[in-house]
Amino acid sequence: MVSLSHGYKFLQIILVFLNLLVVACGVGLVAMGSVVDISLSNYGDLEHDSLRVAVVFVICLGCLVFIVGVLGLCGACLKSACMLIAYTLFLVLLVMAHAVGGVAVLIGARKIKEVFSDHLKNLYEDYSSTESAKNVIDSIQKKLKCCGVSGFWGRSPVPESCMDENGRKYTEGCLEKMNTFIQSNLATIATCVFALALLQVICIIVASCVVHAIRHGKAQTV
Known part of the structure; x- marks a missing residue:
């Protein structure tokens, strides 16, 4: 059995603590992807193939991060150089x-913003003729508190989804609101991705030090 010196035991x-964070991040990615997937189903026709692929990618990535985190936990707890080497290689790929x-x-x-803008405009054009388009637009206007593409409803009568509970029409356009919503979420996603990558780089460094301790004489065999 391998017994690490005090420094490497620390x-x-x-490494165990960091991998608990990695496992939590994996669960978080799966949860986030699932929530977005459910939310998209509520908008029906607004869903786009590229967004569906992105959601599936996030869920699959979360599963991989979770599995790699568990591998790192096992390798750290068992002090297995082989498991930690495999873990490090998987982390590099991630x-x-x-x-x-x-x-x-x-x-x-x-x-992405251009695709959604074009798709949203098409839904507004089909509002009066297609029930599914009407449901999607009404849902967007209620949730984002907006009206029409640019804040103006060119038809009459103005739908209830364009007004607040006091009957006042929303003045902001849904295109601008949707673009702001997409931009803020993309920035958040990119920040989380880079933060997770930084966490994994730290894990690679610490895991490499532990492997070095196990395999190159800084561990004592008892």
Whole structure:
């Protein structure tokens, strides 16, 4: 059985704590993806294939992060060099995936907003003729407290979803509100992705130190 020196035992404890955070992040990603997926189903026709792919990617990434975190926990608790090496390699791949994903979100933000803007305008054009489009627009206007594409409702009568509980019409347009909502959420997602990547880089460094202790004489065999 391997017994680490006091300094490296402290690193082992840190590694366990860090991997608890990684596991929690994995659960958080799965939960966030699931909540977004459920929310999208409420908007029906507003859902877009690219967004569906992004949601599935987040859920799958969360599952992978959770599994890798559990592997790191087991490797740290059992002081298994093999498990920690495998864990470190998986972390390197995850960090690369997070970096690419975060950059893709930042670069693709404008394109995502354009896609949603075009889709939202099409739904407004179909408001009077398609029940599903009407339901989506009414839901958006109620939730975001907006009216029409640009704050103006060109038809009559003005729908109830365009007004507050006192009967006053919302003055802000839904296109601007939706773009602001998307931009803020994309920024939050990108920040979380880079923060998780930084956490994993720290895990790689600490895990490498523990592996070095186990395999290169800084651990005592008892």
